[in-house]
Amino acid sequence: MRRFNFKAVYNCRDIGGFLTHSNQVVRNNVFIRSDNLTDILPSEMEFLQNLGVQAVIDFRHQNEIDHAPDPFVNHPVIDYHNIAILDHAQFTLEDLNRIKLSDLYISMSENKTFVKSVFDTLAHYDKAVLYHCTAGKDRTGVITALLYKLVGVPDIDIIADYEVSFTYLVPKYAGRDENVSEMYQDLFSSKPETMETFLNYLNYKYPNIMDYFLSKDISMETVDIIKHKLIGE
Secondary structure, three states, X not given: OXXXXXXXXXXXXXXXXXXXXXXXXXXXXXXXXXXXXXXXXXXXXXXXXXXXXXXXXXXXXXXXXXXXXXXXXXXXXXXXXXXXXXXHHHOOHHHHHHOOHHHHHHHHHOOHHHHHHHXXXXXXXXXXXXXXXXXXXXXXXXXXXXHHHHHOOOHHHHHHHHHHHHHHHHHHHOOOOHHHHHHOHHHHOOOHHHHHHHHHHHHHHOOOHHHHHHHOOOOHHHHHHHHHHHHOO
C-alpha cells in the first residue's frame, strides 16, 4: 500500500503491494483510490499524469460535484468519468448516520448497473486508473474490496486497508465542528467490523467470487483483463 503525500488530498493511495493467497503481488500503478480531488495542486495533477494515470472515475453524485468540482473534468490528457451510486440529495446526514455502513456497502455491491459500469471502465484502459468519492472510504472502499476479492487478497488485508482510511482522513475533518464530528463519528469512521461484515456477506452469498461478478453481468473478458492488470494472470 502506498499513500501519495499530497497537500490537501488525504486518502489517495495505490492499491498495489498486497499479497494474494497464492503469494502473487498486486501490482502498483494500476489502480489508485482516493478521496475528493478538488484541492489537488497542479503539480500533483502533473505527477499523476506522469505516473501514467489515463482516467479518473468519480463516484460522487451531482450535488457533491457541484459543491466540490473535480479538476480532471475536461482535462486534455486524462479522461474523466462520473459513475454515481448514491443520491445524497435524498439523504440528510442524520439519515446516513442511522444506516449501518455495512448494509450500505452490501446495497452498493448489489447495484448491478453501478458495479458493471465501474469494472467495464477499469478494464478499458491500458495504464493506471484513479477512482474516488468524497472521503475515499465507502464507495471507493467497496470497489477496492471487490478488486481485492477478485484476485484473492486475504480478507484480513482488505480489512486493514479499509481501516487505515480513518487515520489518513483525520486532517481532512479536523476543522469540523466538534459536536458534529461526535454526532456522526460512525459515518466518518472506518471500523474493521464494518468491512468484516460486508466481506462475510460476500463470502456467504458468493462462495466462489466469480459468481458475484457474473451476477453483475460483468464479462469474463473484463474479469480477465482486470486480473491480468493486477497480478499478471
